[in-house]
Amino acid sequence: MNKIKYVHYLNQFYGQIGGEDKADQTPFIVPNSVGPGKEIEKLLGDEGEIVATIICGDTYYGDNLQEATDTIIGLLKGLDFDCFIAGPAFNAGRYGMACGSISEAVYKNFNKPAVTSMYHENPGSEIFNKEIYILKSGKSAVSMRKDIDKLVNFSKRLVRDEYIGFPDEEEYIPQGRRINVQMEKTGAVRAVDMLIKKIKGMDFETELPMPVFDRVRPAKGLETISKCTIALVTSGGIVPQGNPDKIESANASKFGKYNIDNVNDFIENEYITVHGGYDPVYALKDPDRVLPLDALKQLELDGFIGKVFKYFYSTVGNTTAVSSAKRFGEEIGQDLRNNNVDGVILTST
Amino acid sequence: MVKAIEAQGIPAVHICTIVPISQTVGANRILPGVAIPYPTGNPYLTRNEEVAMRKKMLLTALKALSENIDSQTIFD
Numbered sequence: 298m299n300k301i302k303y304v305h306y307l308n309q310f311y312g313q314i315g316g317e318d319k320a321d322q323t324p325f326i327v328p329n330s331v332g333p334g335k336e337i338e339k340l341l342g343d344e345g346e347i348v349a350t351i352i353c354g355d356t357y358y359g360d361n362l363q364e365a366t367d368t369i370i371g372l373l374k375g376l377d378f379d380c381f382i383a384g385p386a387f388n389a390g391r392y393g394m395a396c397g398s399i400s401e402a403v404y405k406n407f408n409k410p411a412v413t414s415m416y417h418e419n420p421g422s423e424i425f426n427k428e429i430y431i432l433k434s435g436k437s438a439v440s441m442r443k444d445i446d447k448l449v450n451f452s453k454r455l456v457r458d459e460y461i462g463f464p465d466e467e468e469y470i471p472q473g474r475r476i477n478v479q480m481e482k483t484g485a486v487r488a489v490d491m492l493i494k495k496i497k498g499m500d501f502e503t504e505l506p507m508p509v510f511d512r513v514r515p516a517k518g519l520e521t522i523s524k525c526t527i528a529l530v531t532s533g534g535i536v537p538q539g540n541p542d543k544i545e546s547a548n549a550s551k552f553g554k555y556n557i558d559n560v561n562d563f564i565e566n567e568y569i570t571v572h573g574g575y576d577p578v579y580a581l582k583d584p585d586r587v588l589p590l591d592a593l594k595q596l597e598l599d600g601f602i603g604k605v606f607k608y609f610y611s612t613v614g615n616t617t618a619v620s621s622a623k624r625f626g627e628e629i630g631q632d633l634r635n636n637n638v639d640g641v642i643l644t645s646t
Numbered sequence: 647m648v649k650a651i652e653a654q655g656i657p658a659v660h661i662c663t664i665v666p667i668s669q670t671v672g673a674n675r676i677l678p679g680v681a682i683p684y685p686t687g688n689p690y691l692t693r694n695e696e697v698a699m700r701k702k703m704l705l706t707a708l709k710a711l712s713e714n715i716d717s718q719t720i721f722d
Contacts, residue, residue, distance in 0.1 A: 360681050511672060515675070517657070522712050587684065640708075642658075
């Protein structure tokens with residue numbers, strides 16, 4: 298049998314060209330395996346090889362979703378390959394977006410199997426799960442070996458057009474499809490079985506999980522904005538110099554609340570960012586680029602708004618658990634209500 | 647966070663660059679940012695131009711807070 302020809306997608310970090318300083322890198326192609334791709338090839342043995350690796354900076358991809366995708370599709374035109382693998386992206390948000398987006402585009406443009414792997418809380422997993430298979434990875438590169446092993450095995454089966462089972466047993470993100478299967482018992486018998494289990498207080502598994510619409514009803518719009526108090530909140534990690542609350546640069550466990558009564562502008566060195574997931578050069582030079590205090594204070598002076606609330610709230614939204622973010626939002630929202638704040642501007646990087 | 651704040655009845659506008667993430671998470675009022683490392687800035691402008699741009703963005707953000715909406719809305 299011929300060797301399976303793979304194309305592999307990596308970000309700047311795993312593509313070994315650099316860290317956040319190279320996150321603006323535009324997509325380029327190399328005719329061999331790189332970084333995690335070496336491990337993929339090792340596992341493939343005689344069965345396959347990586348004929349090309351695409352490397353692109355995370356910030357470039359995130360800022361230019363469409364252009365980045367188009368460029369990469371252009372790079373792949375005319376290339377002879379059988380399968381596309383992206384990542385694994387673990388819980389890295391921008392990387393997950395890139396892996397999902399490019400895998401879906403390759404699948405749609407070339408009609409070749411494409412598969413990626415990321416942590417189930419990665420936003421990319423909820424956006425790109427419908428067309429392609431996204432295998433569930435660990436949270437960080439600690440599980441790299443295991444996740445690559447899964448990717449390789451799964452991709453081989455896709456290439457051979459083998460039967461793929463249900464999301465739970467195969468450990469991929471559900472795609473929202475319905476598939477006909479033959480069961481031993483009829484629906485009526487299964488339903489009664491479930492009902493009896495439910496009445497007895499035993500565990501049972503529904504065959505039709507209800508979708509969770511975790512939506513929030515929009516609050517009423519502000520009427521007289523010139524009399525309103527507006528608060529600033531960010532997940533971009535802007536804090537006073539020295540990071541007094543020791544907010545973590547990734548997977549934050551807390552948020553900070555800082556007085557800006559007498560601050561009209563975030564000045565370099567007085568305020569910094571502690572976010573570990575984007576190039577901090579621009580924000581360190583002028584933190585207003587992430588949390589626009591100077592402009593909001595001017596709008597207060599010009600009478601467009603009543604007041605800037607005298608505290609701002611900050612945390613780091615870098616691989617931070619959804620449950621933590623929810624808790625921060627609830628606590629901040631409660632505090633804002635207690636202080637009669639009318640509206641909130643929240644910035645994310 | 648933005649959702650949990652709005653759930654308390656306080657309108658909250660989310661300024662972020664990767665809009666699909668904000669949509670998926672469920673923010674109601676979304677304002678696209680400039681770029682990931684500087685959502686409300688632009689290092690290629692002069693200081694004055696940059697502040698003017700920021701003010702303009704915030705005026706759109708304030709408009710987003712003042713509108714009565716029924717569903718997710720992107721303000722541009």
